[in-house]
Amino acid sequence: DTGVSQDPRHKITKRGQNVTFRCDPISEHNRLYWYRQTLGQGPEFLTYFQNEAQLEKSRLLSDRFSAERPKGSFSTLEIQRTEQGDSAMYLCASSFPPLLEGGELFFGEGSRLTVL
């Protein structure tokens, strides 16, 4: 299967712990996006990469959040000192061609975070 894969699918952690999510995009896609979705809401944009460059970061992304895409392939999203309000589904998506040229997002199945 050559779709977008995310790991882990579900993470339960205690408040104050750090968590890291990994996303492997479709191999020929140079753009990678992170979104957060809470129950009953649409996905909210967090950040996106073109190759290894992080081109935009939402104001939603506090200092406790950091994302990387070191070699322009897989990406990690780390949340430090988790809070209960971080509980959500974290969605990764990739695209090619660019969205402005009619590209679409291919989403992974998401990583669900529960902070106790």
Added chain:
Amino acid sequence: SQQGEEDPQALSIQEGENATMNCSYKTSINNLQWYRQNSGRGLVHLILIRSNEREKHSGRLRVTLDTSKKSSSLLITASRAADTASYFCATCGTSYGKLTFGQGTILTVHP
């Protein structure tokens, strides 16, 4: 923040009926896309309409776009129980390459 408002928030119909979902947005767009999400899963792209298009079809899907009213609608004809899902519109702005999603419409199709 969410760009779009979707209407209705929830829609319940019988199999065979048509389902119409509406989306309004606030800023100029390059294109508008519709996605589907089954419960607890990732989103799947359905259809894209560019800002210079007014209507587009794909199988049982018909999407319209009215840029003067900043609104779009998605019509699913002859619905099936398997169409039960949440449907989201997403806008791509004119100067940045990301999608901004609405809050979605939950569609339930009863067999």
